[in-house]
Amino acid sequence: MAADFEYKQMLLELDKSLKAEEFESLKFLCKDEVKKRERESVNRPTDLWEILETREKLGPNNLAFLKQIIKGSCNGRLDVLRVIENFERGIPLDSQRPVNSSSSVPTNHPYVQQPVFYNPVLKQYGQQPGMPTRDRPQVTSIIHSSAVNVDKYMKEINFLTKNLGREWRFFMRTLGVTDGDMMSVEQDHPRSLRDQIYQCLVLWISNNGGQFDRGRIVAALRDSAVERYDLAGRIQDCDI
Template identity: 30%
Template sequence: MADQLEKYRDVLLEISHCIDENDLSKMKFVSLDKIKKKQSEKILNPLQFFTALEERGFLGQNNLSYLKNLLQKCCAGKVNGLRILELYEQGLIQGIPLYDTPQGATFNLPGPGVPNGGHPGQSQVIYVVHEPGRVPDGNLNGRQERQIYNGPDLSEETDFLTNNLGRDWKFYMRALGIHDNDIDSVSHDYTSMRERIRQCLLLWQQEQQQNANRIKLINACKHSSVRRMDLACKIEDGSFRNER
């Protein structure tokens, strides 16, 4: 029971990361019949809001319907928080924290001569191109940052993921081990979803260097919060190359 309560608490924490200030304001307004206005005005973050609902009997380990309804109505069509809650209800979230890399999975390893699950070849030079009109981290508009990447060549895999992850991309990046702060920073600097995906993957490669490999990309596709087995299988057997 203690483990289940801990998992429930951690799931609420993960959902809170998906709720911005505007979402919270809408949720508080919709819940004025349950939390009085004077009390609601004192709520400054999603966790305080969840606690208020729990105290009034509208939220609990086995009482998630009201929160699900709020996420559907008040979060501007975003699926992140709702998806986390649904995965929890289905018993598909096994580990805490939610975005741990899955353990014990077995995959087909690459053949001899292919380092770290990637492709043979020399070091890559990654160019991170900032969108015109954006000035992230004090850089000049449109400036290219030349960053040396000494890991395996994963350009084909990252191109495939960039074009196919779609709205699952944030779940995927968390499963890959990228911190929320980095995801938020990339989201602020780039407006295109595909460019956000690409930049996060480049950031991951830059951080991982020789530890970056195709197996980790596949693991993240198979993670319980992502469940993109279609992408995992295509990367694993190399069939994604036929789609270009």
């Protein structure tokens, strides 16, 4: 579990490290693995990592292709390649950061202590969503169907849970669910895609004032990054 978390953090670190022109070069180097139409919908490195994972070209123990394209797109930048190599050596990201250089670390970085906040929907205090597991309560320990009253939306939730495939992360991002929260849910439910989708939908409803906004769901399904018009039509027509 810890290794999987460090792997996800390593990919997020690469996302932040790559320049725009390097990212475009990176996508081009994936042309044999990712079709042109897919590449056009890829807007950030994390989108590309997910596609490569589905093609079995990327994983915690499968980093050869990633290092190859990083070398080919970053003009020999050792700092970017070192992120991958340090992961392979088992060196945590937080131990790579200078202790006295907090001013250079953004306040929303996952390793910076976040303030306690009050969630008016859950009616309780907690830490900022998206923090590492060691610093935050588990998502599943806070978010339950009863807490956000999702019973009346179970038909729609179950429909999406059963029918969303590998587009689910693009769909959740379009709704506004953060990568950090998706990572937390994946850690809590590493073996069940349906549980991951379900928990993210409950989290979104919670953050949306306890409401299932059908219009936003339909718009997200029709977004160019998702393009699940079949599901959008059925949700809109209540044909589920």
